[in-house]
Amino acid sequence: MAKKSLIQREKKRKKLEEKYYSIRRSSKKEISLPLSLSDKREIQEKLQSLPRNSAPTRLHRRCFLTGRPRANYRDFGLSGHILREMVYACLLPGATRSSW
Template identity: 80%
Template sequence: MARKSLIERERKREKLEQKYHLIRRSSKKELSEVSSLREKSKIHRKLQSSPRNSAPVRRHRRCFLTGRPRANYRDFGLSGYILREMVYACLLPGATRSSW
């Protein structure tokens, strides 16, 4: 199980991303449309003034059950070892374990 503080930090980043999503998107759109260098630098400063954790790149995908940040499968939202345990317990339909 991941530490609660790390999971809460991730939730805070998610809220910040949602809050600044429209502002960042509109600024990036303006940045691509403007041709003068001065205008681009103004818009870039505006983008830089938003909180660092509002960028979607800063978010990390975590396991739905344990909060583990590594070895996550996008399709299931689970980490590798939880996925393996669920396959062995026949809890995931369509997933088979290999045996030879």
């Protein structure tokens, strides 16, 4: 189980990302237009003034049950060892255990 403070920090980042999404997106579109260098610099400063944690690249997927940040499967939202346990317990329909 991940530390609760790390999970809360990730939730806070998600909330910030949603709050500043439209501002960040419109600024990115404006900066791609053919403008003068001074205008682009102003838009870049506006982007840099946004909170650092509002950037979508700072988000990290976590396991739905344990909060583990590594080895997550996007389809299930679970980490690898939890997924394996659920398959062995027959809780995921259609998933088969590997045996060779």
